[in-house]
Amino acid sequence: MKFDPEAIRKATKEDFDAAWKSGKDLVHRSGINQQYPHTSFNFGKAHPVYDTISKLREAYLRMGFDEMMNPLIVDEREVHKQFGHEALAVLDRCFYLAGLPRPNVGISDQRIAKIKEMLGGIDDEGIEIIRKVLHSYKKGEVEGDDLVPEISHKLDVSDALVVEMIDQVFPEFKELIPQATKKTLRSHMTSGWFLSLAGILERARPPFHFFSIDRAFRREQQEDASRLMTYYTASCVIMDEDVTVDHGKAVAQGLLSQFGFEKFLFRPDEKRSKYYVPDTQIEVFAYHPKLVGSNTKYSDGWIEIATFGIYSPTALSEYEIPYPVMNLGLGVERLAMILHDSTDLRAMTYPQIPQYSEWNLKDGELATMIYVDKLPETVEGQEIMDSIVEQCELHSSEPSPCEFAAWEGEIGGKKVTVSVVEPEEETKLCGPATFNEVVVYENDILGLPNNKKWKKAFENHSARTGVRFLDAFAAQAAREIEEAVENGESSVETRIRIVKVPSEVNIKLDPLAQRYITGKNKKIDIRGPVFTTVRAEIE
Incomplete structure (x- = not known):
């Protein structure tokens, strides 16, 4: 069925609500309920990862957690504060951000002659305008994506001519090499939690119950069926005077039971991250009947699905946080693979990319x-x-x-x-x-x-x-x-x-x-x- 803009325009909120309520469990691409014939459109198909994120958000909200957005870009000094002696190992897996330097571009007589030849009719006043705009760009007063429009507007010439002029007269722009900064893309949600919790303590008092579902980035040696360089993590924290490991167990069970997991095992995590109190870092294994007999290593029904622990007072003190904090995290994609019967993380996440996903069509398709x-x-x-x-x-x-x-x-x-x-x-x-x-x-x-x-x-x-x-x-x-x-x-x-x-x-x-x-x-x-x-x- 083709997309019908007129039907979308005519549909009321009640029409959409009724259609969704009546059709949400029907096969994808089924038409809207015939009770609303003037709203003839199809339901869209959710991506497995975003579908799982949506369900996780609802699950956390039902448990009384407030949603928070944590910083995604983290300075390397924060990683040192949080991970201590492990910081170098963590930073080795981080992506550092880099940027192009802004060149100090001079305009020689030879360049002036070339500019006048290319832009026809430009006088010395026009050359001075170009010089001032380039100087403002160097100082950061003009952004990179505004450079061409700024010169074009002030000289009253086309953008295309300005682009050609910069390309031929100022080769410095093509020869720029990115320079690394001290800022990294978050590799653990923990990096964001320390910053957020320190900030909110200046404005509120615990207990706090927060969750955040967002991207993390890790510089893996290679991507394969079980790992990607960017992935989603569903993380939560509880800050309270009396928080214990039992809080982590309760959150794990409450969260995962909403996705059909029936039984749970809690085992000490051998990784023992320094930002957790010793012996509080726990791996969560859960049993899901959907996995039984599957063509995966989890055919016995059990899968490692989450990890939780109590943040180390030493790491918390770096941010002047005087309260204990329980943190639990799980990989969204791993849960999505269970819910959507997938065995390859790449194929599930990027089914449109041929090298990641085998192309299979049903006879009916x-x-x-x-x-x-x-x-x-x-x-x-x-x-x-x-x-x-x-x-x-x-x-x-x-x-x-x-x-x-x-x-x-x-x-x-x-x-x-x-x-x-x-x-x-x-x-x-x-x-x-x-x-x-x-x-x-x-x-x-x-x-x-x-x-x-x-x-x-x-x-x-x-x-x-x-x-x-x-x-x-x-x-x-x-x-x-x-x-x-x-x-x-x-x-x-x-x-x-x-x-x-x-x-x-x-x-x-x-x-x-x-x-x-x-x-x-x-x-x-x-x-x-x-x-x-x-x-x-x-x-």
Whole structure:
């Protein structure tokens, strides 16, 4: 179904709410509830990771946690304060931010001559304007993305000319090398929690219950099925005088039970991060019936899903935080893989990227990419097409030579008479493949007779195109009759013999289907003897 802007504009909030309520559990792409016929649009499909984030947010909110957004860019000195002697190991996995320096660009006489030549009509005053804008850029008063528009506006010349002038006159801009800063992209949500908790203590008193679901970045040696360089972490903290490990266990159970996990194991984490109190860093293993018997290493139903611990007083004191803090975190993608039956993190996260995800289409999806090429464009042409089909269905086995009147009427003010004929002797009006239907079976595109031999191929109704060789041929014949009338011809004959490729029977494949079939080494087998002819006389 196509996107309908008018329907979207007319729909009220009540329409959307009712449609969502009635359709949220239906198969994706199902239409809106017929109770609201003027709002004809489809529900969108959520990405597995963002769908899981949405559910996690709701789960945390139901448990009484307030949502917080933590700093994403963290200075390396904060990592040293939080991780102590482990900071170098952590920073080794961090991405450092870099920026391009702003060059101190001079304008020599040679450059002035080149600028005047390129910008035609620019005088010394214009050169001074360029000099001042470049100086403002160097001082940071003009941003990089404003440099071209600023010069263009003040000189009243086009952006394209200014871009060309900078490119040819000031090679310094092309030779810039990024310079690293001391700022990093957050590799652990913990880096943000220390900053946030220190800040909020200046304005409020605990107890605090916060959660944050956001990106983290880690400079992995390589990405594979179980790790990416950027991922989402769902983290929470409880700051309270009496917070203990039991709070972590309770949060883990309360959170994960909302996703179908039934049993839990808590084991000491051997990693022993320095920012946790010794012996409080706990791994959470949870049992999910969906994993039992799966083709993964978690086929026994148990999976490590989260980690929690109590922040070290030493690390907290670096931020003048006098209260104990429990922190729990889990990888969103790992949970998403369970909920969405995925075994490869890359394929689930980036299904649109070929090197990450194998391209698989269901037979029903392929069937939607097969269609009749030429179609009649008038009501009369549609009638002609239907009449050709009807005569062939009635007389397909009649011995030849034979001829059957199919349609008589007017098109564009001209009288048209249409017949289905087979002029050759000792055969029939229609060949044995006439009623073959185009179906998709095990990713092969086939033209098949609907008989006992091919019963399985026809059982999947969604993989049947509903297009027989006869239907496609009749559509082509009707369209060619319309064209003959338009061109002032007195007669036209459309003949089909032995079909060897789809185009010979007026069937076309979407290029995507063609590419998919070729890439999968599957086959397109649309062929067979049809042997019939349509003639039209035009007066």
